[in-house]
Amino acid sequence: MNVHLVDQAAFDAVDTCVRHLASIVATSSLKAKIWRRYPNGAERHYAYACLERSSALGIIMRGGTPDITMRQHSLTKKERKAIASYLHRALRKALAHTWPTVRLVRSMALDETLYSSFVIERPGKEHPGKTPKRRQYVQVIGPRPRERITIPLSGVSRVSGNIRVVLDEGSTRAFIHVAYEIQPLPGPATGPDVAIDWGITEVCTDDSGIKHGASYGAILKRATEQRKRTGQVRNKLWAITKKDAGSKRAKRIAKYNLGTKKQARRRARTQAALQTVAGAAIKEVIYGEGNRTRARGKVPQLPAHRPRRVIVEDLAQLRGKAKSKKISRLCSSWARSENEERMAVHAYIGRSDVRVVSAAYTSQTCPDPHYGYVSQDNRSGDWFHCRNPYWECNRQGDADHVAAVNLKTRINDPEIHRFTPHIEVKKILDARFVCRRESRTKGGDASPASRGQRDATSTSGAQGASVDGAATAHGRTSIPRRSDPDVGGGTTTDLHRVRSIWRGPGRLSSARAKTKGVPSVPLQKFTEKQ
Known part of the structure; x- marks a missing residue:
């Protein structure tokens, strides 16, 4: 067998192992675990550098410590060894004694000694002023010596360097994959984020x-x-x-x-x-x-x-x-990974920097910096409607647009990072909302809840909630309360009973209604007090 073909097969095997390790790192959320484990920037930088280098991963899997030069950070030999030991344990656990196996072979890699390319002008009448028709062919190595396989190409292009011959699923056509170096556009991008x-x-x-x-x-x-x-x-x-x-x-x-x-x-x-x-x-x-x-x-x-x-x-x-x-x-049919890769390629060509931020609660948070109210009730399908129970924000719009606006503010957020757990993100957003509410209350702009008032309905129909002693940091988590319903001839005690067993839109609880002596009727039949 040709020695060059053996070398290319070995390179393919190594590339398969490297891709398998990269997929394991992505699926096991190893980068997020590193970010939470090492708050020190130097340790985090060293761990990320080890994951990006295939040679460093090989050293770690053999039980060694990679020697990576870092200009801005310095770590002792003991600290590097501790990080390498943790990565070794994490990778072994993520691999779970598995190794990549090629089940379907439909391609082979060839270097310049294993193929040749040439162009032949196709016979026909030549027209003055027009380029004659040409056909390009690629001859690749075959199973017998000095007998190469000729593959006609549908177009004419530059074929040089290492190539890969790929068969389609039906094995009826062959594709020649050629690697080109992408040239970025001149001048760095200067447009707005x-x-x-x-x-x-x-x-x-x-x-x-x-x-x-x-x-x-x-x-x-x-x-x-x-x-x-x-x-x-x-x-x-x-x-x-x-x-x-x-x-x-x-x-x-x-x-x-x-x-x-x-x-x-x-x-x-x-x-x-x-x-x-x-x-x-x-x-x-x-x-x-x-x-x-x-x-x-x-x-x-x-x-x-x-x-x-x-x-x-x-x-x-x-x-x-x-x-x-x-x-x-x-x-399942959404090719989000393919879109992200395409975004990375075009960002490199356009010399734009791609930044990844946390997506937690971006479509449920009011983008108004004066409010920032977050609740799952704010979003309904593709529509966003701020249900702030303390102020009449009433901000409405497309949920994806709201999410994009919140993502833009996350890039400069000192507390919410890419790998911050969504539970911590919720706590941070709730704490900020509480601070805003307290500052507005102290400044004289007290909410209806602090004044003991009932629900207030804005002119556009957005309703707030009267939060009594059971108000939480993030406001209501269910549908806002309404005014006391008038069931016709009921006493004040009956009204309190109705309010105590009301659970939102729909019907009253039948069991509790029978216990309290209140009929189980739809809420739509209630008439609110004027």
Whole structure:
């Protein structure tokens, strides 16, 4: 066997192991654990540097201590050894005695000695002033000596350096992957910072309220619904083949009705459409009004068009069961990792800095710096409505826009960092709201609750809650209380009974209503006092 081919296979094996370690680091939240374990910046920096270097990971897995030079930080040998020991334990626990295994081989890596590329002019009538038709071919090494396999290419491009030959799923076409060095645009980005909130109905929404890639959700929904209907029909056919296993009917169904070629083509078209929409949306965010190409009719690209920093939310911990099967299907088809990688590539080209911040409670927090009220009642679907029970804030708008505005403020937040647990984030936001409420109360702007007043309804219909002695730091956590209902002829004692057993919209508790002697009727039939 060719020695160069053996070397490339060894490089592939090492690359597979490195990718496996990188996936383990991402899925085990090791960076977040390091951030919480080491408050010292020098220790944290050394641990992160070890994770970014494959050679350092190899030394750690062998029980050694990597010697990494840090200009701004200095650690003793004992401190480095303690950090390396912790990383060794964490990696061994995350690996859980597993190692990557290549199950499907559809590609091979080749260096310049294992292939050759040439171009042949295709025969035909030459037209004056036009470039003659040409066809490019790549000859790769074969199983027999001095007999290479010729692969025709659909276009003409530069093929040099190390390449990778990849077969498609049906093994009917071969693709030549060539690595190019990306050249960033001249001049650093000088535009204003931009914060984006990733979404499913659209690719992202920035802090200005602009939705980029609005057709993303329609394509995703159409594909998931089609896959659902196809799966329901195929399940019935599978049941028939399982019931009548071995019969001619079952064999015909398995041959003509349970194939995967059409599904694969449909899935490829959907992925291509999603990639097109996502790529255009991300370019709108990075390059702004200008275009990085030199095609005619395009606005010239200027550094002021590109944002200096792009602030995105951390979705690495987005796991768990969805609220419904429909949402689960959408989330499973949502290529958020691919969009994040595409964002990183275009940010490098545009020379913009990508900053990742915590996404906890960004769509449930009022973006007004004078209030900052946070509650799950503030968001209902894609709509945000501040339900501040102390002041008539009544801020309304798109929930994704609100989240993007809050993400932009998180970049300079000294208390909330990327790996801050969501429970701690909630405590910090509640404490800030309490401080604002106390300062407004001391300044003479007392809330209705402090004056003992009942609920106040704004002109736009937003209702606040009268919080008695049971007010919490973050205000109400349920639907606001209303005025005492008039049940017609009831005494004051009866009204207090009704208020004590009221649980929000819906019906009164039947058991408690019978105990108190109050009929169980819908709340909509109550008439409030004027």
